[in-house]
Amino acid sequence: MQKHTTRAARLVAGLAVAGLAVTACGSDETATTDAGSGSTDVAGGGTVTLGFLPSWTDGLSTAYVWQHVLEDQGYDVEFEELGDPGPLYQGLADGAVDVYPSGWPEVTHAQYMETYGEDIEDLGAWYDGAVLTMAVPDYVEGVDSIADLQGQADRFGGRVVGIEPGAGLTGVVQDSAIPTYELGDEYTLQTSSTTAMLAELQSAIDSQEDIVVTLWRPFWASSEFPVRDLEDPEGAMGDPEGLHELARAGFSDDMPEVAEMMANFSLTDEQYGELENMVVNEYGEGQYEEAVDAYFEANPDVLEQIQG
Template sequence: MMSKRKHLASGIALAGAATLVLTGCSGSADEGTDSASPEGGADRAIELAVFNGWDEGIAASQLWAAILEEQGYEVELTYADVAPVYAGLAGGDFDLVLDTWLPITHADYMEQYGDDIVDLGSWNDEAKLTIAVNEDAPIDSLDELAANADAFGNQIVGIEPGSGLMRITGDEVVPGYGLDGMTLIESSTPAMLAELQSATDAGENIVVTLWRPHWAYNAFPVKDLEDPQGLLGDAEGIHSVAATSFEEDFPEVFEWISNFKMPSDVLYSLEDAMFNQYDGDDYGPVVEQWIADNQEYVDGLTS
C-alpha cells in the first residue's frame, strides 16, 4: 500500500522547482582559466549534471568543476531532478553525473537507460539510506515507530519526491513497518533540514529521511533508527555515470573520473565547509579554500 503524502509548505525555495544552469560555477570562471579545450578534449563545455538537494553530489561536482577549470576545461553545472538527469545522459544532453547510488537507490534508472550510459565506477563505498530521529527520541528502531507515531506528530519529513530514498521509504519502509497511519511529507532536502533545525532548537521529536554521508550528522544530534528488516538496503557505492560519448569527447577527464576516490572523512570535510560553516550560494571561494587546505589530496586526483 502506498503511504499518504502531502507537500510541505516552506519559505525555502524548492531546488527542484526549476533547472538552474550555472556556467563556470567554481566562482572564478574567467580568472586564469583558458577557455580552449585541453589536448584531446572536445571543443565545448563539459556538461555536468547535479541532483537537486543531494549534498554529496553538489560537493563533488563543485570540486570537480574547480579542478577541471584549473586544468583548462570549460564546465557547465546543471541542477536538475533525478529522472531528467538520466534521460539527459542517455540523450547526450549531459556528459556526466557524480551521484548515482548503486546497487539499490538508482537501480531503476540504470536498468532503464543502461544501454545508453556508462558506469565509471564508485568513488565512495559507504553510502547508506537512513531514517533518522533526534538523539534523545524515545525509540531506537523502525519497528517501534508505529506504536510511538504520536510522539513524532504522526509524520515523516521527507525530501524530493523523485528521489530513490522517497520511493523506497514510501514503497518499502512505510508498509513494511506498518507506518501507513503516518504522513510521509514530500518536500526538499533544504526544507527537511530546516524542519530538523527547528525541531532541534525546540527540543522536539522528529523523524526525517536522511542518508550517509551527510553533514547533518555532524551538525545535529541525530541517530539512525535500526532497520531490522533491512528494507533500506545495505551500504551502497556512489558512482560516476557518463554519456556514451564522454570517453571519446574528453578522454583525459574520463580517466580522472574513473580513478576518482573520496573517503567519507574527506567528503564530510568538504560538505561541512560548504553547507554548514558557510551560508551562501557562491561556493567558489569556499571550494577554492578547501582545495588549498587539501592540496595533496586534490593534486592526486589528476596525477
C-alpha cells in the same frame, strides 16, 4: 584558459534535450562529436556539462570540485542544476548532460538505471558505504529502530517527514520501509523538499518535539544535527552503496583525459566530511568556488590523486 559558464537552469521532466546540446569550444586541435554536449581535445579542452541536485550536497560539492579541476586543465564547465533525479538521468541518457558527478545507481536510484542505464556510462565509484536512513533527534526516547515506531504514531503526528517526491530515498521509504515494518496504517510519508525537511527538523529540535525524518549518509546534516539513525533490522532501507560518476554514453571515448581523472578520484569519510563542511557550512551559497579552492589548499594530496 577560458572562463567557465554557469547555467543555473532547472530542467523539467521531459527534457527538450534536442535543444540543449552545448556548442563545443576549444583550440584548432579539438575534434568535436555529436554524441553529447561536450567535445574532445587531444591536448585537453572543450566543454563539460555537469548535472547535479543542489539539495543533495554530495553532488553539489563534487560538481564544484570538478569545476576547479577541469578549468585548471583547460576545460570549460557548465552546470545543470535540477530538482529531481529523473530528469537528470534522462539528461545523461539523451546526452544533454555529460556527467552526474555523484550518482547513487546501486540502490537509491536503481529505478532510473533500469530505465536509462543502457545509455549511461559508469566511470567508477568515488565513495563507498553510502546509506539511506530514517532518523530521530537524540533526545527521542524509546525509539532505536524503525520497528519501534509501531504504535507510537501520536508522538510523531502520524508522519515521517521526507524530501522530494521523486527522490530514490522517498521511494525506498514508501515502497519498502513502511510496508516492511507495517507502518502504513499509522504513518504518512510527507514529501516536500530537502530544505523543507531540514527546516522542520530544526524547528522540532528547537522545541524538543518528537520527529522522524528521512536522511542519508554522507550528508552534512547527519553530522550537524543532533540525530541518530534508526536501526533497520529487516534491511528495508537497502544495502550500503557507492557514489559513482555517471556519464553519457561514449563520454570516455570523447574525453578520455576527463574520464581517467574521474576514475582516479576517491575520498575517505574524513576527506569528504571536510569538503562538504567547507562547501555547505563554512563558506556556503555564493562562495562554493572559494570553498573548493580552500579545500584543495588544505588537501593537496586529493588534487594530486585526481591528476594522477
